[in-house]
Amino acid sequence: NAGVTQTPKFRVLKTGQSMTLLCAQDMNHEYMYWYRQDPGMGLRLIHYSVGEGTTAKGEVPDGYNVSRLKKQNFLLGLESAAPSQTSVYFCASRTQNEQYFGPGTRLTVT
Amino acid sequence: GEDVEQSLFLSVREGDSSVINCTYTDSSSTYLYWYKQEPGAGLQLLTYIFSNMDMKQDQRLTVLLNKKDKHLSLRIADTQTGDSAIYFCAESIHGQNFVFGPGTRLSVLP
Numbered sequence: 001n002a003g004v005t006q007t008p009k010f011r012v013l014k015t016g017q018s019m020t021l022l023c024a025q026d027m028n029h030e031y032m033y034w035y036r037q038d039p040g041m042g043l044r045l046i047h048y049s050v051g052e053g054t055t056a057k058g059e060v061p062d063g064y065n066v067s068r069l070k071k072q073n074f075l076l077g078l079e080s081a082a083p084s085q086t087s088v089y090f091c092a093s094r095t096q097n098e099q100y101f102g103p104g105t106r107l108t109v110t
Numbered sequence: 111g112e113d114v115e116q117s118l119f120l121s122v123r124e125g126d127s128s129v130i131n132c133t134y135t136d137s138s139s140t141y142l143y144w145y146k147q148e149p150g151a152g153l154q155l156l157t158y159i160f161s162n163m164d165m166k167q168d169q170r171l172t173v174l175l176n177k178k179d180k181h182l183s184l185r186i187a188d189t190q191t192g193d194s195a196i197y198f199c200a201e202s203i204h205g206q207n208f209v210f211g212p213g214t215r216l217s218v219l220p
Contacts, residue, residue, distance in 0.1 A: 004152075031206075040118060042198060042212040043153075050206070058207070090152055097141055099208060101152035 002026055006091050006102035013081040013109045021076040021105050023091030031094045032074040033058075034066060036087040037104075043090065049074055081109045114211035116199055121217045128186040130214045132199030135180060139201040142175060144184045147196045147213070156184070156197075186216075194218045 004025045013019055023032065030051045035043040035058075045058030049068040063085060065077045074093075078085060086109045091102040113135045122128045134142070140161050145153040159166045159173045159182075166173045172185040186193055199211040 033208075035210075040212055042114075042210040044210075045207060048207065092153075097158065097202075098155055099143075100155070101145075103152045104150075 004093055004100050004102040006105050010106050017081050018079050021089055023074045024072055025093040029093035033092045034076045035090045038087050083109045085109050114199055114201055114209050116211040116214045119215050122189050123219050126189055128189045128216055130184045130197050132182040132211055133180055134201045136203055141202040142182050143200040145198040189218050191218050
């Protein structure tokens with residue numbers, strides 16, 4: 001049982017490039033989340049999903065897209081990266097009461 | 111809207127007790143959580159309390175909830191250097207999304 005995994009762990013992009021972050025969970029959870037963490041701001045919700053084939057916007061969705069084609073995977077896409085998207089990205093999945101986090105992806109946009 | 115606030119820094123001496131405080135605004139919160147984040151890692155769930163409880167104790171951790179004042183605290187007894195980390199308070203809104211505070215960086219001095 002690997003829990004929540006994220007790939008890649010680190011990435012450097014140039015402004016305007018695109019990329020996809022992958023989150024996978026093997027706990028059969030319905031709910032999955034993408035957050036970004038910036039210093040002094042805690043975690044802010046980007047997008048979330050309440051089940052396969054569904055997605056919804058969180059607090060800071062602009063500049064990101066997501067897809068949940070399979071229950072175990074939640075993908076976060078950046079179509080045209082901007083320096084303001086430099087951050088640490090965390091994926092999470094949850095049971096009814098508990099949220100489990102991945103180890104994070106550190107993204108730098110130059 | 112929902113908001114969770116915490117002080118950003120706390121320093122204690124090894125062996126002393128640490129008390130990390132949190133205030134939240136949404137009275138419909140059902141669960142309140144404490145997460146720990148060590149450097150370079152994701153968030154690890156420490157404990158959580160249901161909103162109809164006043165206190166929960168788990169080994170060195172004691173959570174106190176004052177629902178009237180919307181105040182949550184985490185007490186760590188006999189604080190050790192391994193407790194140095196960032197501690198996040200979070201509330202669960204309508205059983206769906208989580209709102210996180212900015213995190214309190216706990217430094218344990220020898």
